[in-house]
Amino acid sequence: MIYVLYFITYGFLLTVAIGLLTSWIDRKVTARVQYRVGPPILQPLIDIIKLLGKETLIPKGASKSTFLMAPVVGFASAILVSTILWVNNITSAHTYLGDLVVVIYLLTIPSISIIMGGFASRNPLASLGASREMKLILSYELPFVLAVLVPVIKSGFSLRLATILGYQLQNGAVATGLSGVLALIVAIFCIQAKLGLVPFDIPEAETEIVSGPLVEYSGPGLALYKLMKNMLLFILPFFLIIIFMGGLHFDAISIVKYVGLVALVTVIRNTNPRVRIDQAVRFFWGPMTFLAALAVALALTGR
């Protein structure tokens, strides 16, 4: 029963609130970098509320149920994964939840839901975007999993988030070692792709394929996708903080950790052009996989 409480308060409400706030920070910083004023603080929330009140249009010939289900699936998995992360972060000692494999799996579902939605909408641009998203998942999952292996090895081959957090409590954060730093760098590039931000916003590429998989979405469906993306903007840095930096607490250092990661993501997004999908695949399978493998090897030798 306690998990239902976590599900509603932490997994949904708190994550949405922080996600929207992060989205505002991201937009505001981007605007300031670009000599613009930027939106007011409630703008991300207003956007979502406005979209919720709009009409849902289903394109002719689309697979209706898949088209409508896809955003719900993605949104639900985002709430679920954030609940698991919060539970582990707060009461790591007393929980049986928190298998790393489940978390990685759930973190992939939002991307898969975008692919589902894109293919279901039967639009050439959406299909093109969905196929790009698929290629992108295939490219970044390998280095991401390899990078996540580093904390696992460090904490004595444990797949439980609680154990990883406990290990970091006693021996210092994983990211203080060489292997941890390398793995963190790889993971940051991977979450950039997972978040679909420049330089890896290839599936949505506004000027090429008009927001790709989401092109046919309107109203609540689009609102759910936007909300899911905003939540991921919190969940993914949160996940990295848990496995690499010893978790979030309600103190100043945690805020620095979190804001630092988000700022890094925003800076990368604002200082790069979009790459091509084949360049992205080459980047992740080449240098990133090599770095991640190196980090794993270093972790195995105990560095």
Next chain:
Amino acid sequence: MAKTIVPIGPYHPLQEEPEFFMLTVEGEKVVDIDVRVGYNHRGIEKLSEMKTFDQSTFVIERICGICSTSHPFAYTRAVEDVIPVEVPERAKYIRTIIAEGERIHSHLLWLGLAGHFLGYNTVYMWVWKLREEILDAMEILSGNRNNYAMFKPGGVRRDIKAEDIPDVLKKINSIVPTLEMLLKAIADDPVLHARTKGIGVLSKEEAINFSALGPTSRASGVARDVRRDSPYGAYDKVEWEMIVTENGDVFDKVVVRILEVLEAVKIMRQCLQNLPVGEIDLNIKDIPPGEGIGHIEAPRGETFHYVRSDGTNRPVRHKVRAPTFMNLPTYKATVVGETVSDATIILAAIDPCYCCTERMAVRNTKGKKLYNGEDLIKLSQRKTERLREKYKC
């Protein structure tokens, strides 16, 4: 692999204007392209034929918001070619200053948009911020940020005040350091290299065969520039370099445009400093019967105007050929074989301007095309015959 059609347009965030690129793709690879324009035809040549020679200048200025100097410049030169007269020295210098100001803001506008098309919105905003300086300078000179209304057959409408010149010089000089920084940043950025080098290559032979114009041809190594080949205005009296690069890819087109902006600043500076004194207008009263052509180097390439007069105060025929009309067909050589991701930046790389280029399409109410290309040519030939009989030439 199955072929699909990826539509870019008629309404698409890539371009502000309505146009339609039909990309036939296999997966991500573009195997064919079809370009359709004609969504924005305004019959401006006909409009121009219904106005007097002086009024036409204002209509022509509104062909395109960005080339709002090039078209009047070419048109006034065509009218002056009918008489024929030479405009006063001071007017020539003022015309050159305005034309180069337009080149700067047009190239900067394109540079920002190119960044936007590559997903690099920081460049987009920074360059457009930089462009504000030039627009301010143009406002000091002409009273308008765009559509300067400075041209009239026989001279210019407004003089440049001596006390404005230092302010303008300060403004145009202020963009140079930022531009040089930008040039270095572009030359060093590995991600930009990956996106633009070797992409959409237009070889020198193809550039000549397609009769590409302006920066599109100069990036491919074709040294073709009206300002150098048949000088007009004050271009033969100031020092400037024609920028020519060899590779013909998107990267070179970017570099050519940035360097051209620096050259344009140089030209503007020299013209403002050496502005001769004297009349600015010939006060032409009558246009005799005859025909004239005017061609000038617009930011996108050579703009060509043909004007025919029958001795009344209106042009009988006014024909406009914008540079994009010649540059559009190069897509066949540059886009085919590239990926969809690259297609957008290649499409943008010629700096297309559709409102200058719009051609007619006749459709009935059900949307069926009534005339194909051959029919239109026949119609046009018939009209020429009628005109010949009417004016006995």
